[in-house]
Amino acid sequence: MDDKKQQHQESSKRLAIIGLIGTLLTVCGGMAGALIGGVTTIYKTEREAQKIALSAPQGDQPLTVDTRQIAINTADAMSLNPSDYLVLQNLGVVMAQPRPGWNQVEEMLYQDLFFEEGTGLSPLILFSTWVRNNWDDQPLYRIRNAEPVMIQFIEGSTENGIQVDPTQLNSDTLAYYSQMTILALAKDDARDFTLYELALKWGILHQGGVNNIVANRDSQYVVEQVSWALKGVRVEGHEADLTLQRWALFAEGPARYYIVEVDYVPAANQSATVWDDLQAYLDAFRVIQ
Amino acid sequence: MAEQKRSPAIQTALIGLIGSVLTVVGGLCGATVTSITAIYGLERQNQQIAVAAPTGRQSLSFDTGSIFISRQEAAALDPNTYYVDFEHGFVLHRPISGWDPLEEMTVEEQLAEENATCRAVCDQPVFRIGYGEPIEIDSDRQTMVNGQPVPSDLLDLSEQLYGPPPWKVSYYSQVIVNVFEKDAVQVLGIRNLPDMILLMMRFYGGRVNRMISPEGSQFAIIQGSTTYDGIRVDGNPATMTIDNWLLFAEAKSAFYIVEIKYTVQSGQSLLVWDDLQTYMEYFRVIQ
Numbered sequence: 370m371d372d373k374k375q376q377h378q379e380s381s382k383r384l385a386i387i388g389l390i391g392t393l394l395t396v397c398g399g400m401a402g403a404l405i406g407g408v409t410t411i412y413k414t415e416r417e418a419q420k421i422a423l424s425a426p427q428g429d430q431p432l433t434v435d436t437r438q439i440a441i442n443t444a445d446a447m448s449l450n451p452s453d454y455l456v457l458q459n460l461g462v463v464m465a466q467p468r469p470g471w472n473q474v475e476e477m478l479y480q481d482l483f484f485e486e487g488t489g490l491s492p493l494i495l496f497s498t499w500v501r502n503n504w505d506d507q508p509l510y511r512i513r514n515a516e517p518v519m520i521q522f523i524e525g526s527t528e529n530g531i532q533v534d535p536t537q538l539n540s541d542t543l544a545y546y547s548q549m550t551i552l553a554l555a556k557d558d559a560r561d562f563t564l565y566e567l568a569l570k571w572g573i574l575h576q577g578g579v580n581n582i583v584a585n586r587d588s589q590y591v592v593e594q595v596s597w598a599l600k601g602v603r604v605e606g607h608e609a610d611l612t613l614q615r616w617a618l619f620a621e622g623p624a625r626y627y628i629v630e631v632d633y634v635p636a637a638n639q640s641a642t643v644w645d646d647l648q649a650y651l652d653a654f655r656v657i658q
Numbered sequence: 659m660a661e662q663k664r665s666p667a668i669q670t671a672l673i674g675l676i677g678s679v680l681t682v683v684g685g686l687c688g689a690t691v692t693s694i695t696a697i698y699g700l701e702r703q704n705q706q707i708a709v710a711a712p713t714g715r716q717s718l719s720f721d722t723g724s725i726f727i728s729r730q731e732a733a734a735l736d737p738n739t740y741y742v743d744f745e746h747g748f749v750l751h752r753p754i755s756g757w758d759p760l761e762e763m764t765v766e767e768q769l770a771e772e773n774a775t776c777r778a779v780c781d782q783p784v785f786r787i788g789y790g791e792p793i794e795i796d797s798d799r800q801t802m803v804n805g806q807p808v809p810s811d812l813l814d815l816s817e818q819l820y821g822p823p824p825w826k827v828s829y830y831s832q833v834i835v836n837v838f839e840k841d842a843v844q845v846l847g848i849r850n851l852p853d854m855i856l857l858m859m860r861f862y863g864g865r866v867n868r869m870i871s872p873e874g875s876q877f878a879i880i881q882g883s884t885t886y887d888g889i890r891v892d893g894n895p896a897t898m899t900i901d902n903w904l905l906f907a908e909a910k911s912a913f914y915i916v917e918i919k920y921t922v923q924s925g926q927s928l929l930v931w932d933d934l935q936t937y938m939e940y941f942r943v944i945q
Binding site: 380383384387388390391394395397398399401402405406408409561563565566568569572573576577579580581582583584585586591593 | 665667668671672674675678679681682683685686688689690692693696806847849850852853855856857859860865866867868869870871872873878880
C-alpha cells in the first residue's frame with residue numbers, strides 16, 4: 370500500500386517537473402519573442418532617427434546632427450533654460466548660450482560680414498556680390514571661440530590648391546576662429562532660392578572641398594561637410610599645412626531659411642573642449658515651428 | 659516493472675511537453691518571420707522614393723535598392739528589352755514603341771546642338787532617347803524664366819549666338835544618360851559624387867524643388883523645373899513648364915547622370931509619362 374502511495378507521489382512529482390519545464394519553456398519563448406520584437410522596434414526607431422554623423426575624411430571625430438529634434442514648438446522653446454539657450458522667438462530659432470572660453474553671442478546683420486577686417490571671412494558672403502542688396506539687413510548670430518588661430522600667408526601659400534598672393538591681402542596674417550554662425554534669412558527676401566538651391570550654392574562656393582551632401586528624403590534639411598586646406602602657411606611662426614573643417618546645416622521654418630555654419634580650426638595647443646562645445650552648439654540649434 | 663513501464667499520466671505529460679516545445683519553437687519562428695518581414699518592408703520602403711514635381715504635377719518613383727547590379731545579373735537581362743552596355747557599365751530600357759531610336763553621341767556633339775562650345779571632357783559618351791516631334795518655342799527679351807526676367811548679359815549673349823529675337827528653341831520629352839569616367843573628369847577637379855553634383859548644378863538654370871541624397875549612399879536625386887512665361891508656341895502666347903528629374907550615381911570607375919525631361923504637350927499620349935517612368939525604373943549601373 371505504501372509502495373503504491375510512494376509510486377503515485379513519484380509519478381506526481383515527475384508530472385509537476387514536466388509541467389514546470391513546459392512553463393519555463395513557454396516563459397523563455399515569450400521572452401525571446403519579446404526580445405526579437407524589441408530588437409525590431411529598436412531597429413525601426415534607429416532607421417527613423419535620422420541622426421547623421423559627418424566626419425571630415427582626415428578627422429576621426431564626426432559632427433552629428435539629429436535632424437529629428439531640429440523642430441520644436443513654441444511652448445517647448447519657451448520652457449528651455451535661458452542660461453543654456455537663447456530663444457529668438459521673432460526669428461523662429463533657438464541657439465545655445467556661449468560656453469566658457471567663447472565670446473558673447475554677436476548679433477549682427479548680413480552686411481556686417483563684408484566689413485570685417487583681419488579675419489578669415491565666412492563663405493556666407495559669397496552668396497552676394499557686395500552690400501546693398503535685399504539680404505543686407507538679414508539677422509545673423511555668431512558665437513566665436515575667444516582664442517583665434519593666427520595664420521600668416523607667405524609666398525607659395527595655397528588655399529584649397531589655389532595660390533594666395535599675400536601682397537593682395539590687407540594683412541598677410543589673419544585670425545581664424547572656430548565658430549558657429551546662424552543666418553536667419555527671410556523667405557520674402559530670398560525668393561530667388563529654394564532651400565536646396567541655398568545648399569547647392571553654398572556647396573558650389575566650396576567646389577573641390579565638399580566631402581558630403583546629405584538630404585534625407587523625409588526631412589526639410591540639408592547637411593554638408595567641407596574640408597578647406599591651407600598649405601604652406603605660418604602658424605605661430607612655424608610653417609604648416611592646415612585643414613579647416615566646415616559643416617553647414619540648411620533648415621527652414623514657416624517664414625525663414627536658416628543657414629547654420631560651423632567652422633573648426635585645428636590648433637596644436639587648443640583646448641580639447643572646443644570640439645565638444647561646437648557639437649553642443651549644433652545640438653542646441655532648433656527651429657520653432 | 660513500474661519503473662520500466664511509464665504510467666499513462668507521464669506519457670500524457672510528455673506529449674504535453676512536446677506540444678509546449680513545439681508551441682515555443684513555432685512562436686519563435688513566427689516572431690522571427692514577422693521581424694524579418696517588418697525589416698524587409700521597412701528596407702523596401704526606404705528604397706522606394708517617389709519624387710513629385712511641385713503643384714501636384716507628375717511624380718517619378720525610384721527604386722534605389724536596385725540601381726546597382728552585378729555583371730552576371732546584367733548578362734541575364736533580355737537584350738531585346740534592355741540595352742546592356744558593359745563597356746560603359748550601365749543598362750537602359752530600349753526605346754519603347756513610339757519613341758525615337760537610342761542615339762549615342764559625345765558631350766561635344768550634345769553641346770553643339772545648343773550652339774555651345776565644348777571645352778573639357780568632350781569625348782565622354784551621351785545616350786539619348788527622345789519622343790516624337792519637339793515643341794518649338796519662340797522667346798524674346800520679355801520672356802520670364804521662373805517668374806524672373808532673364809539677366810541682360812544672358813540676353814546679350816543669346817543675341818550674339820542666335821541673332822536678333824525671337825529665338826527658337828526646341829524641347830522634347832526625353833531621357834538622357836551621361837557617363838563620365840572618373841579618370842576623365844579629374845581635370846575638372848571632380849573627386850567624388852558631391853563634386854559631380856555641384857558641377858552639374860552650377861549650370862542648371864531651373865528651380866531645384868527637391869534633393870534627396872541619403873547619408874552614405876552612392877546616388878542622389880534632384881527634381882527641378884523651369885517655367886517660361888511670355889513665350890509663343892505656334893505663334894500663340896503661351897506658358898510652358900519643363901520638369902526635370904536627375905539621378906546621379908557613382909560606380910567604381912565612372913559617374914552616371916540620368917536626366918528625365920518632361921513637358922506636357924497638347925494631344926500627347928499619357929503613355930509618354932509612363933514610358934519615362936519605365937526608362938528611369940529600369941536604369942541600372944553595372945558594378
